[in-house]
Amino acid sequence: ETGVTQTPRHLVMGMTNKKSLKCEQHLGHNAMYWYKQSAKKPLELMFVYSLEERVENNSVPSRFSPECPNSSHLFLHLHTLQPEDSALYLCASSQFSRTDISTDTQYFGPGTRLTVL
Amino acid sequence: TQLLEQSPQFLSIQEGENLTVYCNSSSVFSSLQWYRQEPGEGPVLLVTVVTGGEVKKLKRLTFQFGDARKDSSLHITAAQPGDTGLYLCACRYNTDKLIFGTGTRLQVFP
Numbered sequence: 001e002t003g004v005t006q007t008p009r010h011l012v013m014g015m016t017n018k019k020s021l022k023c024e025q026h027l028g029h030n031a032m033y034w035y036k037q038s039a040k041k042p043l044e045l046m047f048v049y050s051l052e053e054r055v056e057n058n059s060v061p062s063r064f065s066p067e068c069p070n071s072s073h074l075f076l077h078l079h080t081l082q083p084e085d086s087a088l089y090l091c092a093s094s095q096f097s098r099t100d101i102s103t104d105t106q107y108f109g110p111g112t113r114l115t116v117l
Numbered sequence: 118t119q120l121l122e123q124s125p126q127f128l129s130i131q132e133g134e135n136l137t138v139y140c141n142s143s144s145v146f147s148s149l150q151w152y153r154q155e156p157g158e159g160p161v162l163l164v165t166v167v168t169g170g171e172v173k174k175l176k177r178l179t180f181q182f183g184d185a186r187k188d189s190s191l192h193i194t195a196a197q198p199g200d201t202g203l204y205l206c207a208c209r210y211n212t213d214k215l216i217f218g219t220g221t222r223l224q225v226f227p
Contacts, residue, residue: 004159042121042216042217042218042219042220043160043205043207043217043220044217045214045215048214090159090160092159101147101148101209103148103165103167104215105150105162105165106160106162106215107162108158108159108160108161109159110157110158110159111158111159
């Protein structure tokens, strides 16, 4: 049991839809992450909320919008997605410390399998 | 942009065989982690190595960190069907960001 839950597990949406992915961590961690995992690319970091700061990967399109209302919940709002956005979206959390970055361990949820038609 | 290459990309073996997978970078990294991801699940951490030349063992799995801190290997002895999964290496290059490798997909047949 990872302690990180994600809903929904599967999502099919059209290009004009608006949907949101939800992540919740029960581990008391202070950092949460969104990753994208597609078939032909390495696991890619999209957004980080760490120590109450948001860090973005500048290559993420604006049609992806994260929200972190508190340290336990993380959302990824989706709008006007493209078929190439179909992928497994993974949420993770960790207890981040600037003095011990090397051993920071990510705890992943099971992911949301997103299909954009 | 740093790239973490893993090889082989795919590996299918019989139960009881030994195997080694590799993780290579063109740049020196500060630490390296190995994760395993099973179908329908997220990756789970197996080990963290931080010292060049470090060797760690986890039951039938042996992890080695290269002396130059640019490569790592994972050796599995007497593979079991339960070892089936996607093996990912991940490292940091003096930044907060964790970079994941391209992955090795292992299938162990009974």
